[in-house]
Amino acid sequence: MKIVEKTATKLTLQHRPAGVWIAAGVFVLVIPFVLLLIGQNNTWLFYIWWFPLLPVVFVILGLLVLILAGGVISCGFDKTLGKVTLKRRGLLGMKVTEHSLKEIVDVQLESNSWNSDDNANYDVVLFLRQSKAVPLKVYQTSSSTEKIKVVNVIREFLCLPPK
Structure with missing residues (x-):
């Protein structure tokens, strides 16, 4: 404080809580973007059933972190x-x-x-x-x-x- x-x-x-905001931003923006880039370069990853769900999971986790611990x-x-x-x-x-x-x-x-x-x-x-x-x-x-x-x-x- x-x-x-x-x-x-x-x-x-x-x-x-700037640290919480940065962590949530990484979960919502950076990790899904990196996962989509990896999926574009390695299309075989999309045949693994859970890989397309990973960006959505990280966005949901980031939003949960913001809701639970990101308040001023x-x-x-x-x-x-x-x-x-x-x-x-x-x-x-x-x-x-x-x-x-x-x-x-x-x-x-x-x-x-x-x-x-x-x-x-x-x-x-x-x-x-x-x-x-x-x-x-x-x-x-x-x-x-x-x-x-x-x-x-x-x-x-x-x-x-x-x-």
């Missing part, structure tokens, strides 16, 4: 309105979630895997009153030091002590 805007009353964070995540903290707004924008539409800033009790990193070593993957999580946790899901693996910086920026903005 990157800091888009940071003022005394507003903090906006955004995550654009925006998180806006606004002290004047007193709320935090989470926007998840993808190919199928936008999902907006709002919470009051007064509901936020803590901001921490939480492990989303069973690994307890340095290879564990962490999510930035907003802990709300009534023991509700709101994870800021970032599918592209960012380093844990970047996520710690994001947690500290959010905690600083909310006047919580740094971790």
Whole structure:
């Protein structure tokens, strides 16, 4: 997540999964094109029953990757309105979630895997009153030091002590 805007009353964070977009583009455009070129030069490959299906399979896989993990995540903290707004924008539409800033009790990193070593993957999580946790899901693996910086920026903005 990157800091888009940071003022005394507003903090906006955004995550654009460029790596996912590139991978999906390779699956949708490059691999089917290469397979069709290989098929043009080696026409005997089309006699193998599954070879003509490969470009279609890669296009479907690329679109699935875009739908499941290619969304842009925006998180806006606004002290004047007193709320935090989470926007998840993808190919199928936008999902907006709002919470009051007064509901936020803590901001921490939480492990989303069973690994307890340095290879564990962490999510930035907003802990709300009534023991509700709101994870800021970032599918592209960012380093844990970047996520710690994001947690500290959010905690600083909310006047919580740094971790």
